[in-house]
Every structure is written in C-alpha cells, then in structure tokens.
Amino acid sequence: MAEKAILSGNEAIARGAFEAGVQLAAAYPGTPSTEILENVAQYDEIYSEWSPNEKVALEVGVGSAIAGARTLVAMKHVGVNVAADALFTLSYTGIKGGLVLVTADDPAMHSSQNEQDNRNYGKFAKIPVIEPADSQEAKEFIALALELSENFDTPVLFRTTTRISHSKSLVSLAGRQLHGQPQLEKDMPKYTMLPAFGRLKHPVVEERLQKLRAYAETSPCNRVELNDRQIGVVCSGIVYQYVKEALPSASVLKIGLSYPLPTQMIRDFAAQVEKLYVIEELDPFMEEQIRLLGVEVAHGKDLFPICGEFSPQLIREKVLGTATAVNTAADGLPARPPAFCPGCSHRGIFTILKKLKVFVSGDIGCYTLGALPPIQSLHACVCMGASIGMAHGMAHVLPDSDDLSQKTVAVIGDSTFFHSGMTGLLNAVYNRSTSVIMILDNRTTGMTGGQENPGTGKTIKGDDTIAADIPAMARAFGVKEIVSLDPYNLQEVEEVLRAELAKPELSVIVVEAPCVLRYRVSKPPMQVDPEKCTGCKRCLQVSCNALGLVEEGEKSYVQIDQNMCVGCTVCAQVCKFEAIS
Amino acid sequence: MKTVNILLSGVGGQGVLLASQILTRVAMAADLDVKQSEVHGMSQRGGSVTSHVRFGDKVYAPTIDPGEADFVLGFERLEALRNAHYVAPGGVILYNTMRINPSTVASGVATYPEGIEERIAAFADRVYAVDGLGLAEKAGNVRAANTVMVGAISRFLPIDENLWAAKIREILPAKLVDLNLKAFEFGQQAVAV
Structure with missing residues (x-):
C-alpha cells in the first residue's frame, strides 16, 4: 500500500513538484501561497529560492524552463499581476522543460486586498488553467500540468483557492521521477520575441489553443459523475466538494481543466440532465463560456454571489431552497483583530504618526495593521510598493502648507521595498519629490510568517548570502542624506519626523529594528x-x-x-x- | 461511520492548530477519511483563529457550516461564544474558561463581555466548561492548555483510546511529551460523560 500523509494543498503541490522531477522552484511569499515554496525548500533535490518579487520569480522560472528543466513558480493571485508581463509573452515563446505557475486565489479575502479571479488570466494569456479539488489532486495535477506544458509547449496556470491551499486531506505518496538533463539550445524565432518573430508565434498560440480544446475532451482532469438526472452541476475546485456535500444525489461534471473547457463534454452532460447549474466562486468564468456555446444554463450567477466564498449550506439553500435553521451568532462581542506584536518596532512609529495627524501612504506588510483601531493611522494601501509612488504623487499636487494633515509620509517595509518599492524611490529622487519616505527595515518578510528576503543575509534554505544594504541603495539612487532613528524612542521619532516634514525636499528615513517575533528580541x-x-x-x-x-x-x-x-x-x-x- | 465535525476556536498563539493536528492524525490512524481547514496568515498576531476538523468514511467539504458542528471546542471563553452557533442540534460545546483580552479590549475601545458562560450554555444542552489554564499549570506548563482540551474532547470520540497517546508522542518534541500526556489526562478527567 502506498504511504499516506495528510497534507495541505500547498504541501501537496510541493510534493507533486518533487515527485514530478521539478528541478527549480521560485516564489515570492504571499498568503495563501507561501507554504508551497517553504515545503519545496525541504527537498534538497530541487533548487528553490525566494525571489524579490513575482515577476523575477517567473523570469527565473522562464530561464530554467528554456534550459529544459521542469519548473514550478508560485505566488498569490495579485502576484500574477506583477508577473503578468513575463507571463503573456511566455505564452508566445513556450517552454522546453515544463513550467507550472501556481496562482493561489483568495475568495473572501482572508488575507488579501482584492478577490480577483485568476482563471481569467488563462483566457487572457491563452494558456491552460488547471484546478485541483483536494490535496491528492493538487499533487497529481502538478505532474499532469507539467506534462501538458511539455506536450503543448505552453506555460500552465495552476489555480488554487485558500480552501484548497490551506485545507488538509489524505494524499498517497510516490517517489521522484527525473525528466532529462537541462541543455541550452539556441532557437531565436522561438525565444526571442522581436516583432517579426512574435508575429510568427501568435498564430501558433491560437493553433495551440485549438489543440488544447480537443485535448480537454479527453483530459483526465475532467470527469462526469452521473447520478440523479434532475439536477446537473458543472463545478471545479473546492466548489466540487461543497456540491458533493450539499447535493449528494445530483449529477456532476467536475472540471479540473477550466480553460479551455471541454465543450462537447459539456453539451453531452447538459443533454443528460434536466436542469443545468454552473456553480463557481467569484466570476462567471465557466458560465459565460458555457452560455456562449448555446447550452441552456438553468442557474448560475443569477442565484450565486460573485463576492466571497461558498459553502455547502449556501448551495443547499440556493439550489434546493431549504434554509438550514441555524442559531444566530452571539452579537455585541468585541472583535479580536490581529495587532502589532508586543515589542513590535512599528508601534512607536505609528503612535507618533497618529499624533502628528499626517496622511500615511501605506504599503503591504505587518505595518498595514496600523490601519486598525485604536491606531487607525494608515490612510491608503493599494498594492505592493505603492506607498512611495502615491506619496510622491500627493506631494506634487498638494499646495505648500505647514498643516501636517496635508502632508504625506510613505511607510514601507524592507521586503516590500525590495519587491517593488525600489523603483518608486528611484522615481522620487529622479522627479524631485518632496515627500517623506520611511523604510521600516525589520529584516524579514513578517506578515507571511517571517521569510528570508534579500536583506536578511540568508537564502530560503538558510544558507548565508549577501545582505542588501538599503541606505547604500538609496545613496546610489541619489538620495543625499539618509536619516536613521530609534523606533523605540518616541521623542526621537517625533523630532525627526517633524524636522523631515518641514524640509522642502525628499526625505528618506531608514528605521533598522529587527522583528521581535522572528528574532525573539x-x-x-x-x-x-x-x-x-x-x-x-x-x-x-x-x-x-x-x-x-x-x-x-x-x-x-x-x-x-x-x-x-x-x-x-x-x-x-x-x-x-x-x-x- | 457518520462524519464527525469539530470546530476549534481560540486565539492566535494558543495552539489551536497543534490541537487540530493531533485530532487529524488520530483520525487518520483510525483509518478514517479526514479533512481539516484553517485560515492562517494573521494567527500569530493575537487574532481570532478557527480550525475545522472533519472525519468519517468519506469527507467532501473541508469546512463546517454554522449549526453543523457535533463539537465546538473553544480554547478561550469569548472565542467559544463567538463560534457557539456552529454547534449542531444535540451537539456538545467544550471550552476552556480562560480569558485573553482582545486588542480592542486591551486598548479600551471595547469591554470584555460579562456573563459569557451563561450565554454559551444557551446554545447547547451539553456544555462543558474546563479550567484549561489551571489544569495545564498543574501538568507543568500553561501552554499545554490546548492538550487539556484535546483530552476533554477525546472522551466523546469513537476512537481507540491508545491512539491518542501514540500520536501525542509522534507529533510533539520528546521533551514536551510527558507534560502533554499529563495535560491530556487531566482534560479527560475534567469532563464527566
């Protein structure tokens, strides 16, 4: 009997990469994807790294795949936005060694700033999308996705959601199988996307999509479970589990390859059931495609919400109309939001930012908790690295004033600075910004659990490496004076901030204080x-x-x-x- | 076997996830299908944490809906009350009576509610309040309160008695095993079934 383990979806993806002979894996941490690379890093057979951002991670992966190695790149859903530039042209070049890009979506935004549905990227970039429904499939589908990638010369988008990534279920384990030795081959029309070569490639991509459509009909990822014919449900991912729980007697077309869809399979399934339901979290991604086929969909997004997560109860209620009698939750209870850890170096900074009543242009990391009560002093947060650009934009349009409420301070952490704050700082210097930029360097990627980054002096495997020097980088960009301060000395924080806010020029404050949680200070x-x-x-x-x-x-x-x-x-x-x- | 649904709720740092791990590993050793789901990312910073554990012959959804938990296992009394509505008709609520102030209370924005025990009692006929903190202290370390609660719920589960100790030995670091076995036993003794 095969050895069994109880693995989260993320652990199973890592295991799948190991078993399928992946040789390189790269990622930037982001909930709910982080544990994929943390677990890949446990396998000495795979070279793994934290890249400074998702675009770099994918580019590293592209190199590895062009060299012929099986490759895994992982990120959270919004990370794909960062990596999209590489992704869309990678769709044209194709690969040599299989390349799988894992996107971990976050319906209900447990730990994210939006709930975009990344299946749309498959259609947009014209690449296949695979969706596992539990940990066993998460493992198996990685091998399958790598084969698909190699057989069709395409990157494959592997989409999970929080409930797949962070739910544990039983998985049978197998050994590792290797797939060839990497070797470079120069093939400019394939890999050098000049306009002339790109024009040749676009029709190839369209043709590939047609071939993938044909493949979809027989793909082992898609499966019909015929049961009672009154209700037939098309679903994928975690929703399959909810449907099986809520409607045990319904017929189900379980989709594992959600782009391109198996059109004939859908037509046949629809013909065999009385009422066809398409049940999917977030966007009507499958529903719209199925309606375009001319297949009659009895119910989809007319019943089910676009926002948030589903549950068996929701499906029972919407399809069967049977509301479960449930006690109402106790009301009037005080919330228990996360807070800065005791001893966190951000606490003193935010205590003073609040006192000064400045507009804090925030970023993504632990310091985003500065927006929660009682501190409530982080006034904008959009995406990784945005704090510096936003503060610069504000400073340029606001009239000169001594009123601190009309002044901005950008606050960004070390890992976010390396991710995409560096270019914002370069821009602020180049375009003569008058904003105040605070780089809170606590030497870790804190919010995702304390991962290494280019500033920590350690790789994902814990090996020593060169630690990036933020003040030296700022000086190289042209910042004349870099101010430092002790975040645990409130008087100093206030004096320095007041002085820097009064200056008519760009101010860069680098706060060096290690994360108390990570370094047990x-x-x-x-x-x-x-x-x-x-x-x-x-x-x-x-x-x-x-x-x-x-x-x-x-x-x-x-x-x-x-x-x-x-x-x-x-x-x-x-x-x-x-x-x- | 009918699927058993256990909803665990507590505060980040209390070991809710370790307790879930013991439960899932024990169920796995009993040859059952098991699923467990949690949402992490913020749990280390003192926020509310819930974990869903389900086992039986065949388990589909990894999550439990409100009104469908055979057991609500609370690791702190406010968090037990916050999730008490997950209990199914005829289900059991077991909770650690200890209090941990949420940041909203610590900062004076909100007050810690009075009468929590009575409010929890209104959700189910079978409610067990356990002095998890006191029993953990008696076992040797306040941090073992999570294992006390696992001991308490073990009394209600159709699982071979011997599997618990075996899995605690497997999962926990050697130096913490004896302490946790004691905490587990105190938890067992704390509930009269």
Whole structure:
C-alpha cells in the first residue's frame, strides 16, 4: 500500500513538484501561497529560492524552463499581476522543460486586498488553467500540468483557492521521477520575441489553443459523475466538494481543466440532465463560456454571489431552497483583530504618526495593521510598493502648507521595498519629490510568517548570502542624506519626523529594528505601579495585547502581562504619571 | 461511520492548530477519511483563529457550516461564544474558561463581555466548561492548555483510546511529551460523560 500523509494543498503541490522531477522552484511569499515554496525548500533535490518579487520569480522560472528543466513558480493571485508581463509573452515563446505557475486565489479575502479571479488570466494569456479539488489532486495535477506544458509547449496556470491551499486531506505518496538533463539550445524565432518573430508565434498560440480544446475532451482532469438526472452541476475546485456535500444525489461534471473547457463534454452532460447549474466562486468564468456555446444554463450567477466564498449550506439553500435553521451568532462581542506584536518596532512609529495627524501612504506588510483601531493611522494601501509612488504623487499636487494633515509620509517595509518599492524611490529622487519616505527595515518578510528576503543575509534554505544594504541603495539612487532613528524612542521619532516634514525636499528615513517575533528580541517585562496609575488609558492607545485594564470597584489601573511583554518601553513613554517602569 | 465535525476556536498563539493536528492524525490512524481547514496568515498576531476538523468514511467539504458542528471546542471563553452557533442540534460545546483580552479590549475601545458562560450554555444542552489554564499549570506548563482540551474532547470520540497517546508522542518534541500526556489526562478527567 502506498504511504499516506495528510497534507495541505500547498504541501501537496510541493510534493507533486518533487515527485514530478521539478528541478527549480521560485516564489515570492504571499498568503495563501507561501507554504508551497517553504515545503519545496525541504527537498534538497530541487533548487528553490525566494525571489524579490513575482515577476523575477517567473523570469527565473522562464530561464530554467528554456534550459529544459521542469519548473514550478508560485505566488498569490495579485502576484500574477506583477508577473503578468513575463507571463503573456511566455505564452508566445513556450517552454522546453515544463513550467507550472501556481496562482493561489483568495475568495473572501482572508488575507488579501482584492478577490480577483485568476482563471481569467488563462483566457487572457491563452494558456491552460488547471484546478485541483483536494490535496491528492493538487499533487497529481502538478505532474499532469507539467506534462501538458511539455506536450503543448505552453506555460500552465495552476489555480488554487485558500480552501484548497490551506485545507488538509489524505494524499498517497510516490517517489521522484527525473525528466532529462537541462541543455541550452539556441532557437531565436522561438525565444526571442522581436516583432517579426512574435508575429510568427501568435498564430501558433491560437493553433495551440485549438489543440488544447480537443485535448480537454479527453483530459483526465475532467470527469462526469452521473447520478440523479434532475439536477446537473458543472463545478471545479473546492466548489466540487461543497456540491458533493450539499447535493449528494445530483449529477456532476467536475472540471479540473477550466480553460479551455471541454465543450462537447459539456453539451453531452447538459443533454443528460434536466436542469443545468454552473456553480463557481467569484466570476462567471465557466458560465459565460458555457452560455456562449448555446447550452441552456438553468442557474448560475443569477442565484450565486460573485463576492466571497461558498459553502455547502449556501448551495443547499440556493439550489434546493431549504434554509438550514441555524442559531444566530452571539452579537455585541468585541472583535479580536490581529495587532502589532508586543515589542513590535512599528508601534512607536505609528503612535507618533497618529499624533502628528499626517496622511500615511501605506504599503503591504505587518505595518498595514496600523490601519486598525485604536491606531487607525494608515490612510491608503493599494498594492505592493505603492506607498512611495502615491506619496510622491500627493506631494506634487498638494499646495505648500505647514498643516501636517496635508502632508504625506510613505511607510514601507524592507521586503516590500525590495519587491517593488525600489523603483518608486528611484522615481522620487529622479522627479524631485518632496515627500517623506520611511523604510521600516525589520529584516524579514513578517506578515507571511517571517521569510528570508534579500536583506536578511540568508537564502530560503538558510544558507548565508549577501545582505542588501538599503541606505547604500538609496545613496546610489541619489538620495543625499539618509536619516536613521530609534523606533523605540518616541521623542526621537517625533523630532525627526517633524524636522523631515518641514524640509522642502525628499526625505528618506531608514528605521533598522529587527522583528521581535522572528528574532525573539526580548528584554525584562515592564511593570505598572498601581498606586501611580490613574487608569487614564493613555497607554492603551499604543494597542499592545500585553496591556489590560483592571477594574476593582471605583479604582481602575493597567496591568501588564508578564509573559507577553518584551520590555520595549513604548507604553511607559506615553504614560504621564511615570507609572510604568 | 457518520462524519464527525469539530470546530476549534481560540486565539492566535494558543495552539489551536497543534490541537487540530493531533485530532487529524488520530483520525487518520483510525483509518478514517479526514479533512481539516484553517485560515492562517494573521494567527500569530493575537487574532481570532478557527480550525475545522472533519472525519468519517468519506469527507467532501473541508469546512463546517454554522449549526453543523457535533463539537465546538473553544480554547478561550469569548472565542467559544463567538463560534457557539456552529454547534449542531444535540451537539456538545467544550471550552476552556480562560480569558485573553482582545486588542480592542486591551486598548479600551471595547469591554470584555460579562456573563459569557451563561450565554454559551444557551446554545447547547451539553456544555462543558474546563479550567484549561489551571489544569495545564498543574501538568507543568500553561501552554499545554490546548492538550487539556484535546483530552476533554477525546472522551466523546469513537476512537481507540491508545491512539491518542501514540500520536501525542509522534507529533510533539520528546521533551514536551510527558507534560502533554499529563495535560491530556487531566482534560479527560475534567469532563464527566
């Protein structure tokens, strides 16, 4: 009997890459995709790396595939936007070694800024899209996707969602099979996309799509499960599991290759069932294609929402009209949002940014938590690296003023700076920005769990490497003076920020303070003198989970959890009664 | 075997995911189909954490809908109440009575609700409040409260008694095994079935 393991979808993808002989894997961390590369890195047989962003990761993958190696590149859905430039032309060049690009979508936005449906990229870039429905398929379909890639000379988009990536189910394991030795072959019309060669390639891509359509009809990814004929459901990915749970007697056309769709298979299935449902999370991606075939769809997005995640209950309710009687959730409960860790170096910075009432042009990372109550001082966040460009744009259109509420401070972390903040900074220098840019360098990719990055001096495997020097980079871009400050000294943070905001030129502040969670930074915990504490709650405004108010009759005072506090002193610095030491 | 649905809820850092791991590995050792789902990414920063564990002859969805959990296993009382509506008719709620202030309470924006125990009791006929923190301390480390709760729920599950200790030995680092076996046992003793 084959060895079995319980694996998340992400772990299974990594296992699939190992078994299918992948030789190179690259990624930039991003929930819900991060664990794919973390697990690939456990296999010594595969070269793996964190690239500084998704575009670079894909380009590294393109090189590997052109050299003939089987290749895996992974990212979250919005990462594909960054990598799209490479992806669309890779569709033209094709590959030599199979290349699979994993996109982990996030319906319901558990940990993302939007919920785009990346199946659309398959249609847009004219490449096949594979969707596994559990961990066993996540593993098997990786091998299948690599074969598809090689057989049709195309990159393959491998789409998961959070519930596939982060759900565990049983997987049978197998050994590793190798697929040839990489070797370079010079083939300019194939790999050099000058207009003349590109023009030759576009018809090849269209022809490939026709061949893929034919293949779709017999692909082992698609399967009909005929059952009761009253209801027939076309579905893919995690929705298949919800449908099986909610409508156990329905007939199902389970799609694993969601682009291009198996049109004849769909027609045949539709002819065998009384009512055809197309049930899919996010966009009506399959539904629109099926309607274009002239196949009658009884229900799709007329019943099911475009926004958010589905569940068996939702499907039962929409299809059968049977609402489950459910207790209503307890109401009026205080929310428990994530917060800066006790001792986090961002806390002091945001305490002062809030006090100064400036407009904070934010970015993506732990510091985005500065938008949550009670700090609520991060006023824009769009995409990776955007903080610097946005602050620069604002500074150029705002009138000169001493009013701090009309001034902007860009806040960006080290990993996000390496990802796509560097070009924003270069632009700010080049185009004579007057904005203030704070680079919070805590030497890790924190929000995704503390991965290595070009600044940490370690590779994904933990090997030593060169650590990027942010001040030196800024100087090379032309920044004359780089300001530094101690984020745990509130007075210093305020003085420096006030001085830099008053200057009529670009200001770059680099804050170097290691992540306390990742590097386990700890000093003796702080104590509150209950005699001196008046219960004014001022310290509570720094939003630290180690602090809590104790009420004893009339008297109230703050207590500090001695197990959580790491002695950063920020709360003590805001206390007006010297009650914390 | 009918599918068993367990909804675990607690606070990031409490070991909800480790407890889920023990449950799934035990079910796997019992030759059952198992699925488990969680949403992570923010769990290390003191936010609410839930994990869905399902096992039986054949399991499709990895998640449990409200009103369909045979067991709600709460690791903190406010989080137990927040997810109490997941309990199925006739289901069981087991929860650790300990309190952890959410950041909204710690910062004075909100207050920690009174009367949580009574409110939880209104959701099910069988509700077990466990002093997880106290029992973990008695076992040797407050951090083993998650294993206390696993011990408590083990009393209700149709799984071979011996598998629990075997899997705890397999999953946990050697130096933590004895402590956690003790915590597990205290959890078992804490509920009268």
